[in-house]
Amino acid sequence: MSDSPKVIHLRGNLTVDRATALKDEMAKSAVRGGDLTLDFSQAATIDLSFVQLIYATSRKVHAAGGKLRFAGDLSAEIGQTLAVGGLSDRS
Numbered sequence: 001m002s003d004s005p006k007v008i009h010l011r012g013n014l015t016v017d018r019a020t021a022l023k024d025e026m027a028k029s030a031v032r033g034g035d036l037t038l039d040f041s042q043a044a045t046i047d048l049s050f051v052q053l054i055y056a057t058s059r060k061v062h063a064a065g066g067k068l069r070f071a072g073d074l075s076a077e078i079g080q081t082l083a084v085g086g087l088s089d090r091s
Contacts, residue, residue, distance in 0.1 A: 005034060005035050005036075005037060006029045006032070006035070006036050007037045007038075007071070008022070008029060008036070008037070008039065009039045009041070011042040012042070014045065014046040014047065014050040014078075015046075015047045016047065016050070023053060026053060027057070027060065029057075030060035030061045030068075031064050032064070033066060034064075034066045035066045035069060036066060037069040037071050038054065038068070040070060040071065040072040040074050041072030041073065042072075043072070043074075044075075045077060051081060051082060051085030051086075051087065054068075054082070054087060055085060055086060055087060058087070070082075
């Protein structure tokens with residue numbers, strides 16, 4: 001288990017293709033323990049498939065005793081899509 005914070009920088013369009021590409025990295029980061037921060041500073045858009053990945057990651061992080069956090073300025077679109085998916089704009 002690691003106590004150092006882990007940050008994943010999300011860039012561009014967060015769609016099913018990006019979710020597939022980041023799935024393993026996010027899963028490994030989630031179960032290692034400690035907090036995980038998703039940095040949305042360079043994210044342009046998000047779809048519900050990516051929200052599903054974030055939700056699953058959140059559950060794993062919490063099960064490992066950590067917290068999932070969001071960083072960066074979220075666009076209104078990203079904030080709304082996260083809310084529709086059951087995630088707050090600051091988890």
